[in-house]
Amino acid sequence: MKHDSIWLDGLNFSESPFLDQEIEVDVLIIGGGMTGLSTAYQLIDSKLKVALVEANLIGHGVTSKTTGKLTYLQEDIYSKIKKSRGLDASKSYYLAQREAIFEVQRIIQKHQIECNLSSVSSIAFTNDPKKVSSLKKEAELLRSFGATVEEGNRFPNGKECQYFISVSDTYVFHPLKYLKALKEIIEKSKIQIYERTRIESIDYRKGFYFCKTKQAFVKAKKVVLALHYPYFLFPFVMPGRVTLEKSYVGVLSVDKTYPFSAISVDQPVVSLRYHEDVKKYQFFLYGSHNICQKYNEKENFSPLLDKFSFYDYLWSNIDIITGDSLPYIGLIQDQLFLATGYNTWGMTNGSLAGEILKKQLQGMKTSYDDLFSPKRGVSFKNLLYFPVVFGSNIKAFASGIFFRNKSWYDGRVRFEKREDKDVAIYTDTKGVEHVVLAHCPHVHCNLIFNMEELTWDCPCHGSRFDMDGHCIEGPSNRDIGYKEQEK
Ligand SMILES: Cc1cc2nc3c(=O)[nH]c(=O)nc-3n(C[C@H](O)[C@H](O)[C@H](O)COP(=O)(O)OP(=O)(O)OC[C@H]3O[C@@H](n4cnc5c(N)ncnc54)[C@H](O)[C@@H]3O)c2cc1C
Incomplete structure (x- = not known):
């Protein structure tokens, strides 16, 4: 069994250079996942001078661990949005989701991208008799929006559930083959991609953003935060x-394999899809939780x-959930743009962000x-939920102390003090010790070791580090390698 995503297995991206000099651009895109690459792709024909920087390697963030469904049937999201923001x-x-699927399909056809795009029906189902009426709603x-919706209880693979709804014109694909192709297309344009280039800080002075990396900086008129969980947003909180x-x-x-994908509206959530490449595979997603609430990854x-x-492959993945079930895409302050909060539907919303930002960056509406403005008010639900989130953050903050079980x-794994520093030590199966700092550089939460994926995971805001302390997912923008800190 490989304790990593299937999409990363055997897929070689050619690596772009890292940034080692000062550059000046009109637009700097920070982050090379579905959002960042879709945005860069959409800007290829613009008159803007654009660069994209990626802290690690293109596509190796949250996008590398998606289940790769391109669908507008997203559990019962339309009922949720109607409740939070109204029918319109x-x-x-x-309409945005339909448009996004159409756009990905158009790009794949235009460039003849080989990314296992396969037309499937999408199903949302329940095994709870009490949830049937809400799924019917x-x-x-x-249907009132114009979609054709089927109903039933027997999946195409013969298995049964209490009740499901199903739509067509939806797809599954290999998200990283898609991103690899986008990267190659972008690299042939005048847009420059830099990998292994982490932006460590951003300052806004006299109409320019100064985005610092370890070795250099980028001076940019506009910045797009396409980095999943942005670190640089204090006012936005x-x-x-x-x-x-x-x-x-x-x-x-x-x-x-069968031509359908499915997701339940029950708890624990169940999601499945099939994938055919050299071999035939079934994906099975089972269970999800707020990261602040369950810490023992072995149990999880x-x-x-x-x-x-x-299982041939096994992994976990984190996505950002917004209070009103709508993403945050657009301007948040002086020429600073944000795209995140996809509620686990970032294949459509990441691509959509590219289309929206392309226009906004060029001054169009x-x-x-x-609808997607990041400046929109915090929902009532979020306000009510905030003490719970705050409380669970405090618990997560303390969890390392109280639950280092x-x-x-x-x-x-053991925890100790070395030269006045709290360190955590993982001893691998060959007896080699891997020493890291025991706290996340973001807001100093205690880290927890994930024994399945061999990563250090932050239970407060989701930063992840490999066993040697290299930051593989933010919001942290620093590594925690013990030796690294000594330099
Ligand atoms: C289990 C699971 C299954 C999912 N399945 C689906 C699905 O089937 N369909 C669907 O539509 N969506 C799905 N999603 C959601 C989707 O995967 C995400 O919403 C989407 O991949 C987010 O893309 P992104 O580009 O915003 O983030 P990322 O892919 O994480 O890209 C952000 C990039 O920014 C880089 N970065 C971070 N900080 C810095 C910095 N300081 N400087 C430079 N670079 C930086 C990171 O290294 C990273 O590569 C799923 C989510 C989960 C959790």
């Missing part, structure tokens, strides 16, 4: 607006591991500006 908002979101809502949800995914070999993975006796780690 719900319909606009529906979701179907009615979708992300924790007051969003929560972080972690989900667990396994992929297993199967004899047959175990319901998924109990479902099948063997779009019909989605108000040795049984979580099979005796392979």
Whole structure:
């Protein structure tokens, strides 16, 4: 079993250079996932001078761990948006998702991108009799928007559930083959991509952003934060607006694939899809939770591991959940743009962000500006939920102290003081010790070791580090390698 995403297996991206000099651009895109690359792609024909910087390697962030569905049937999201923002908002979101799927399809066709794009039906289902009526309401809502919705209880693979709704004109694909192709297209344009280039700080002075890396800086008129969980946003206060949800995914070999994908509206959430490449695979996502609420990763993975006796690939992934179920895409302050908060639907919304930002960066308006504006008020639900989030953050902050339970780690992890620093030590199966600082550089939360993926995970805001302390996911913008800090 590989404890990593299937999408990264055997896929070689050619590496772009890192930035080692000062540059000046009109637009700097920070982050090379679905959002950043879609935005750069959309700007290829603009008159703007554009650069994209990626802290690690293109596509290796949250996008590398998605299940890769391109669908507008997203659980019961339209009912949720109708409740939080009204019927018109719900319909606009529906139209935006349809548009985004069409755009990805158009790009794939135009450039003949080989990324296992496959047309499937999308299903939202329940096994809870009490949820049938609300799922029926979701179907009615979708029909009122013009969608054709089927109903049933037997999946194309013969399995049954209490009730499902199903739509067509949706797809599954290989997200990283898609991003690899986008990267190659962008590199042939005048847009420059820099990898292994982490922006460590941003200052706004006299109409320019000065974005510093370790070796250099970028002077930019406009900046796009396409970095999933932005570190640089104090006034915006992300924790007051969003929560972080972690989900667990396994992929297993199967004899047959079926042309559908499905997601439940029940708890624990179940999601599945099929994928055919050299072999045939079934994806199985089981369970998700707010990252501040369940810390023992061994326990968190175990319901998924109990479902099948063997997985070829196993991983977890975190996405950002907004209070009103709508993404944040647009201007947040002086020429600083944000795209995030996709509620686990970032294949459509990341691509959509590219289309919207392309226009906004060139001073044009779009019909989605108000709906997705990051400056929109915090929802009432979020205000009510804030004390809960705050409380669970405090708990997560303290969790490392109170729950450093040795049984979580099979005796392979210990915590100690070295030269006045709190360090955490993981001893690998060959007996080699990997020493890191025990706190996340973001807001100093205690880190927890994830024994399945061998990563240090922050239970407060989702930063992740490999066993040697290299930051693989933000919001932290620093590594925690013990030796690294000594330099
Ligand atoms: C389990 C799971 C399954 C999912 N499945 C689906 C699905 O089937 N369909 C769907 O539509 N969506 C799905 N999603 C959601 C989707 O994967 C995400 O919303 C999307 O990938 C986010 O893309 P992104 O480009 O915003 O972020 P990322 O892919 O994380 O890209 C951000 C990039 O910014 C870089 N970065 C961070 N900080 C800096 C810095 N300081 N300087 C430079 N670079 C930096 C990071 O290294 C990273 O590469 C799923 C989510 C989860 C959790």
